[in-house]
Amino acid sequence: xxxxxALQRAELYYESHPRSPAAARAxxxxxxxxxxxxxxxxxxxxxxAGFGPTIEAALRAFDAQxxxxxxxxxxxxxxxxxx
Numbered sequence: 001x002x003x004x005x006a007l008q009r010a011e012l013y014y015e016s017h018p019r020s021p022a023a024a025r026a027x028x029x030x031x032x033x034x035x036x037x038x039x040x041x042x043x044x045x046x047x048x049a050g051f052g053p054t055i056e057a058a059l060r061a062f063d064a065q066x067x068x069x070x071x072x073x074x075x076x077x078x079x080x081x082x083x
Contacts, residue, residue, distance in 0.1 A: 006029055006055055009054075010026075010059065017059075021062065022059040025040050025066070027048075027049075027050075034053075035051050035053065035058075036053065036054060038051075038055075038058040038061070038062035040062070048069055049061075049065065050062025050064070
């Protein structure tokens with residue numbers, strides 16, 4: 001997929017989910033080893049990232065990770081243990 005088509009798919013996602021973290025923050029999108037990555041920050045290790053087989057899946061995963069990062073640490077631990 002070329003860059004223009006990727007940007008169009010991302011824009012469609014943002015229009016469909018206008019209040020999502022991805023729409024508000026517009027993470028960088030790229031492919032690594034056949035997996036789409038939506039990244040906010042300098043690196044996957046130091047930023048917030050979502051991964052998926054499609055742009056939309058990577059953006060959904062990014063939204064989930066972004067919201068998870070906003071939760072207080074105590075709430076994350078309790079929630080993670082319940083899973």
